[in-house]
Structure formats: structure tokens, C-alpha cells
Amino acid sequence: MDFRPANIIVDEGQVSGMIDFESVRFGSTEIDFTKIHRDFLKSDPALSNSYQEGYNSIRPIIDLQAVLPFYRFVDAFNSIGWSQKRGLEKNFAFYEANLQILKEMLQDVEVEK
Secondary structure, three states: OOOOHHHEEEEOOEEEEEOOOOOOOOOOHHHHHHHHHHHOHHHOHHHHHHHHHHHHOOOOOOOHHHHHHHHHHHHHHHHHHHHHHHOOOOOHHHHHHHHHHHHHHHHHHHHHO
């Protein structure tokens, strides 16, 4: 769940490697879209479509719109813990952003009831 540009090594426009595997776990591969979606894809539909097409050219992907809300919730929840563990004072903006995501998601659930 740390698939993001900072962990992708690019050489002359081609992906040449990936780093940061200290927290690798077994699980759904779609969860890897969570952070890259949060930081880049949600604000650029063309980039999101291109990214998904590229992914699908190598491996079929499930309907991301069906699973991303759950993964976004998990990511925001975990990011709050990460912020506290790494020092709330220096990570307060990240903490607040993720707290806001959780609040909005919970409000959406309340509205659906």
C-alpha cells in the first residue's frame, strides 16, 4: 500500500525498478491504487484512465470504483496512526487531511441511511 511515484525508479522515461518494500504484505493488489489515486489519479480523469489501461494491459483489474471507497477509508485511518507515530506536530497537516477524509466518508454513510 505504498505504490507511489516516490518509490518508482524511472530511467530515461522507463520504469527500471521499485523500492520501499519493508512493509510488504499479502493482500489485494488493488489496494496499491489507493495512495496513487489519492495523490494523483482522482484529480486527473485522463491520467486515471491511462493508468488503468496500462495496468489492464498486463493484468486484469477489478472494478476500482467498487473497492476504492473501502481502501480510502483504510488508508485514511492508517495515515492518522502513522501521523501520530511519526510525530503529530510535524505531520499535523497530513493528519488533518486524513481526518477530514474519514469525516466526509462517515457523513456520506449517514446521508445514505
